[in-house]
Amino acid sequence: MRQESFDFLQKYLNNSSPTGFEVEGQKLWLDYIKPYIDDYFVDTYGTVVGVVNPQADYKVVIEAHADEISWFVNYITPEGYIYVRRNGGSDALIAPSKRVNIYTSKGVVKAVFGWPAIHVRKTENDKAPAIETIFLDCGANSRDEVEEMGVHVGCVVTFEDEFTVMNDRYYVGRALDNRIGGFMIAEVARQLKENNKQLPFGLYIVNAVQEEIGLRGAEMVAHRIKPDVAIITDVTHDTQSPMYEKKTSGDIHCGKGPVIAYGPAVQNNVRDLVINTAKEKDIPFQRSAVSRNTGTDTDAFAYSNAGVASALISLPLKYMHTTVETVHKDDVDNVINLIYETVLKIQDKQDFRYLS
8 A cells, every 4th residue: 555545544544533523534535535536515414525527427426434433421420420322333342441532612531431340340240331331431520520621411422542553464443434435435536546547427436424323424415416326335244253153144254355245235237247347357355145235325325316226345344343443454455446447347327227
């Protein structure tokens, strides 16, 4: 990976982008992608769309989501401890002992998820970490002190952990789900521009908000763009680590390439175009089967308007919704390459319908 791309990836992943509060991350993303697009727009809730050939009638989307899971301040005790509620699929089990940032109008307030020591938890019946038992300590001794810091109900909270490279093989950090996707589609746009590729259609590079609470950003922007084709990228579970059952979760490996999904929301002809492209370009890939919906922004595009021909290319990831989400460097490069090569295969006004 070139140094400028790596520097952007690190800066982008280290920035907080909680669901509903993605604006600072979106600014970073837009600044990076601007040299590689002809135009852009931002919608009411913060989804950012870079556009190549905005005058074209036929529209192709490549998309990822920009938001990360987080917490909301929900209750402050008289003693100054803070209880939270989820913003997206945050996991209470991993919270104790984590450092966090609380975002306020006065700036960031540092805090920790506290937890009693093992030798004072006397019985096996003591409550495990759960949304009703985990709490934040920001060093205050009363509710008034907490509020003087600027903390109030509704303030958003993110874990403090930052991006690292593990043994020159893996990228590790919080919120790779799915800002790594935003990075990958931005790299596709960069390569198209720097390789002077002239597309016969309009390309819409979409970094959507609010996926973690129900695909809301993609749903909104799909109705605005009204694309003809959509290629979505998100993360999916590597199933090689302990506690996965391959008979139900599939056999997915980090390091063995992008994962191409099969399922009702995936349009078969677009999927086959992706697979044939991978084979032709010698890009390794894996397959997954999804039941009903994909659970990604693919669903929002596929079922929008009169139906959009959509496919899903996923990045294998370990330890989803933790602070140590882990992806293989080679998989990141191969997802970028597969989206790039697939975009170049799409023809102007290509008809993906099963019957015509």
